[in-house]
Structure formats: structure tokens, C-alpha cells
Amino acid sequence: MTSSVPAGAERLSSVATASRILREFGKHSTQLGVSQLARSVGVGKSTAHRVIWTLVEEGLLEKVEETGLFRLTSVMRGLGASAETAQRLHEAATLPLDNLRPHTTGTLHVAILDGFDVLYVERREGRGAIPVFRSVGARNASYVTSSGKVLLAYLPDDQLQSLVAGMRLVPRTPRTITSRSLLLAELALVRRQGFAENRGESQPGMCSIAAPIRDPLGRVVASVSVAEHVADEAAGLLHLVRPVTETAQRISAGLGWQP
Structure with missing residues (x-):
């Protein structure tokens, strides 16, 4: 044709x-x-x-x-690798994301790291979906999102230090982390606990929680997250930790990861 x-x-x-x-x-x-x-x-x-x-x-x-x-060049090879990764993620994430939807009225995303930003490559919407990032291909600053924190937290230390050093930590809300030392401490916590939170750091009243997606070698290549509007930012979405982390594990298994 x-x-x-x-x-x-x-x-x-x-x-x-x-x-x-x-x-x-x-x-x-x-x-x-x-x-x-x-x-x-x-x-x-x-x-x-x-x-x-x-x-x-x-x-x-x-x-x-x-x-x-x-x-x-590496630029062209990277484009090919990104396209292949997005396709594999789509295939592995479809059923786990559909199974996660009943647990939330918010928006579900699968994201990858792209420079200082997160790039959303998959999306599902619940009945009360938030009015942001509604299209695949949207992006946001990594330091204000749970997805970004997950993807940053599992980078090799030298790469993480270099990336954070080059960030402009602009406040989006009063809760945005604008200190590099505090951000690095937050990322260390994310790595220890296995999930990340965003409590009103990107947009007032919006919280999210994310967990890492791994490839067959155990490397974190993407994240899955749920975002909801909440009445109490301080409370966050801790009740969704288990379903989100289990969804991340199912997607990882679809990519070939074995714990």
C-alpha cells in the first residue's frame, strides 16, 4: 500500500x-x-x-x-530503541492496567524517562480522571511526579547525580521539592521502599503513586502510576501502594523479568 x-x-x-x-x-x-x-x-x-x-x-x-x-549515531539508535520499548510496554501493560482500573477513579499512566522529563506512553482513565496529561506523548518534569521519582531513583548513582545537578527545581506548588539535597534524600527513600509518591507537588490537590517496571535484567525501564484529585494532600494515596506495585510486577513479568 x-x-x-x-x-x-x-x-x-x-x-x-x-x-x-x-x-x-x-x-x-x-x-x-x-x-x-x-x-x-x-x-x-x-x-x-x-x-x-x-x-x-x-x-x-x-x-x-x-x-x-x-x-x-546513538541518537538514531536511541529512537529505534525507544520505539521498540514503547511497543513492548504497550503489549505487556494492556491487561495489568485494565485490571488496575477498578481500584481507582483516577488516571493510570505508564511512563519512561526522557532527559529531565517523564514521557507518558500509556494511559487509562477512570470515572473521575484528572484533567491533565490526557494524551499519550504528554510529558512533565520528573522531580514533581511520582513516575519521575521512581525513574530517577533507580538510575546509576553517577548518572543520577549528574541529572539532578542539571535540573532547574522550579516550585509548582508550596509542596514542590526545590532543594537538590532533599530531592536526593527523597529518591533514596523511594529506592528503599519500592514506590514513590507525589503529594500535591505538581498541581494543588493532585496526588499520585508510582512503582518501577523492570526489564528481563532487572533494570528499571518505566514506571506505572495512578493519579487522583484528593481532599487531603498530606494523606496521599498510600492505600494504592499494593495494587500499583503488583501491577508494576505484572508488567515487568510481561517484559520477561523474574524476581
């Missing part, structure tokens, strides 16, 4: 060639040369050479000095 070009839109041959070249790295070995790429996509060697070096300048390809060949 092919899609037609919309009226008034011009098909750029150089962009099409670049797209075909990038796709070749998913079909063959991880390193490819100019001549091989030119033959594979059906263009002249000089054309392939110009397009490849444009992709290098744009940070999508890099030349391996030891072999003289080209490969995808």
Missing part, C-alpha cells in the same frame, strides 16, 4: 534518498559503505556520498574511523 503525495506538496528526491539510506541500516549489518548504500538504494555513488555526508552533518550517521564505514 502506497500513500499519494497531497496536492501542492513537492516530493524531494534528496529526502527520499536519505530515508532509503537510513532504512538500509535496519536491513543489513550495522556498518555500511558508500558504494554498498548506492547500489542498495539505486542511486549514483556521488549522490549517495553527498546524502550520507549530509546525514553525518545532521548527526544521524557517523563514520567509523577503524573501518571507514558508516553507522547510525
Whole structure:
């Protein structure tokens, strides 16, 4: 099945060639040369050479000095890994999230860490769903969310220290943690207890609780959370610790993790 070009839109041959070249790295070995790429996509060697070096300048390809060949940069490999992770999470999380819904009137999320932010890749809404983050692909600052705290807490220590050092801890509410030392202490607590809380730190009256999702090697790759509006921020959502952590364990098992 092919899609037609919309009226008034011009098909750029150089962009099409670049797209075909990038796709070749998913079909063959991880390193490819100019001549091989030119033959594979059906263009002249000089054309392939110009397009490849444009992709290098744009940070999508890099030349391996030891072999003289080209490969995808970490940025491009990361995009592929992120897409694969999101698909695997979707498959593993579908049934556990549906089973968690009866326990809450709030909103359920699965999130991953993206720089200083959390990126929401799955969502389910209860009857009283909060009016924020209603679309997959929404993001929020990690330090004000239970999901973000979970994902930060399980980072290697050097990576965590570097990330926290670069954060701008802007207050969202009077309860927002704006001290790096207090944030690191909170993250240490999260790691000890196995779940994280957000008690009105992102938005007044909104609380959430999150637990870690692990891959087959036990690494924390995502989090699952429930967020609800509450009358008492100080009380939080501790009654949901067990169903949320059990949901995280079921999703982890779907990814291949064995305790």
C-alpha cells in the first residue's frame, strides 16, 4: 500500500534518498559503505556520498574511523530503541492496567524517562480522571511526579547525580521539592521502599503513586502510576501502594523479568 503525495506538496528526491539510506541500516549489518548504500538504494555513488555526508552533518550517521564505514549515531539508535520499548510496554501493560482500573477513579499512566522529563506512553482513565496529561506523548518534569521519582531513583548513582545537578527545581506548588539535597534524600527513600509518591507537588490537590517496571535484567525501564484529585494532600494515596506495585510486577513479568 502506497500513500499519494497531497496536492501542492513537492516530493524531494534528496529526502527520499536519505530515508532509503537510513532504512538500509535496519536491513543489513550495522556498518555500511558508500558504494554498498548506492547500489542498495539505486542511486549514483556521488549522490549517495553527498546524502550520507549530509546525514553525518545532521548527526544521524557517523563514520567509523577503524573501518571507514558508516553507522547510525546513538541518537538514531536511541529512537529505534525507544520505539521498540514503547511497543513492548504497550503489549505487556494492556491487561495489568485494565485490571488496575477498578481500584481507582483516577488516571493510570505508564511512563519512561526522557532527559529531565517523564514521557507518558500509556494511559487509562477512570470515572473521575484528572484533567491533565490526557494524551499519550504528554510529558512533565520528573522531580514533581511520582513516575519521575521512581525513574530517577533507580538510575546509576553517577548518572543520577549528574541529572539532578542539571535540573532547574522550579516550585509548582508550596509542596514542590526545590532543594537538590532533599530531592536526593527523597529518591533514596523511594529506592528503599519500592514506590514513590507525589503529594500535591505538581498541581494543588493532585496526588499520585508510582512503582518501577523492570526489564528481563532487572533494570528499571518505566514506571506505572495512578493519579487522583484528593481532599487531603498530606494523606496521599498510600492505600494504592499494593495494587500499583503488583501491577508494576505484572508488567515487568510481561517484559520477561523474574524476581
